[in-house]
Amino acid sequence: MKPVVVIVGRPNVGKSTLFNRLTRSRAAIVADEPGVTRDRQYGDGVIGDRPYHVVDTGGIAQALSERKGGDALRELMTAQVREALAEADAILFLVDVREGLNALDREIAGDLRRLGKPVTLAVNKAEGMDRANAAAEFHALGLGDPWPVSSAHGEGISDLMAHVLAPLPRAPEDEAAPADMPRIAVVGRPNAGKSTLVNALLGEQRVIVSDQPGTTRDSIHLPLERRGRAYVLIDTAGVRRRSRVDEAVEKFSAIKTLQAVDEANVAILVLDAVAGISEQDASLGGYVLERGRGIVIAVNKWDAVPAGDRDWAKRELERKLGFLAFARAHYISALKGQGIGGLFTSVDQAFVSANRELPTSRLNRILASAVAATPPPMVRGRRIRLKFAHQGGRNPPVVVIHGNQVASLPDAYRRYLANVFREAFDLVGTPVRIECREGE
């Protein structure tokens, strides 16, 4: 399992700027998809050959304090932040050199020390500053040597992350598990109806899994069969078990979600049609997309949406999750068991699409006619040339295109090509990636 790095700090120190920088290489791929949300709280980073998960607790604290109408500063150490910290392998505590050391920093430092986990103290916004000067006053936090960095300018970040990851065990090689059947992760925010849906998916076959010993991070793989087809449902601890409804807010775990998506090849994103679509939904969808998994959208609690509101609810989905337009959406009621069969059909379709073989000869014919229909633009007086294509991977499908000046190919053109391939090969419910290479 990849190590989990959790970023904490008071508001405005630069947590989300750091998060975006750490996850940027992936986001660059995702940026090919139109309307992708930039506002995420969890993602993957890599330093050298070491991948890791990263969680930004900022948005979580913010969202929670908005909901409770409380004071953002007092709400910093919310239950959700604590849960993220409990599951962290390493904590990255960010402070702001321009604001200097303040009482809240001391408070957070005290909390972190009590956790007994490795904490790295990073002093942000230190661009153009002398190392020793930037660090000086923060020694007082008693968290070891402060690391001056600039998240905005990318200074000191690689050294910082190498230091954070150094003491952690290496994740085993990401062995491409055989994709012989759909492995489904059910993800969604608290109360969306995940537990109810998991039970509906399991149907008759429900196995009573007793509380098994193990870490909170263990996930359970539940085999199931439907219409003669086999599936595996990945249940992260917590989705199926629930004792009290009011635990809902505390129960959401970004890390379990990351893990479930990682282990799956198709994710069912469960939305709450009554509560509406939130930033957290977009963030989750963004993560699934970034990981290249198949996606099926389940708009749940449709039974409780009055007929007069249904058109509006459908438009809201297009508006807020437009970047997942390639995924099938189902309007279901997990509670009443309505629409479950359709979900399986779309899971099958996403799985088959994600693993489809794209023969080179066909790829090249399609590329040639796409280029003839709409030629790529000119750069510096010369036309970008796209010469030939081949398949570079599955789940998600990757199309590698060789040509000249491909680095200048506009995102819009890459999207155009992705859509052409998507239609030609009938790829539904899976992201499609275009990779350009210069030359032959």
Ligand code: GDP
């Ligand atoms: P968060 O609330 O902790 O997530 O903080 P943000 O990432 O939203 O950043 C807060 C403000 O600090 C923004 O205006 C950023 O542009 C700015 N900022 C972040 N990192 C740096 C940095 O390294 N140097 C400078 N000068 N400003 C930064």
Ligand code: GDP
């Ligand atoms: P989780 O936190 O995502 O696992 O959500 P739960 O499965 O625990 O469901 C949260 C609440 O929504 C419970 O009170 C469920 O009974 C209710 N719920 C779940 N699915 C539906 C549905 O399809 N329709 C309605 N009306 N309520 C539902």
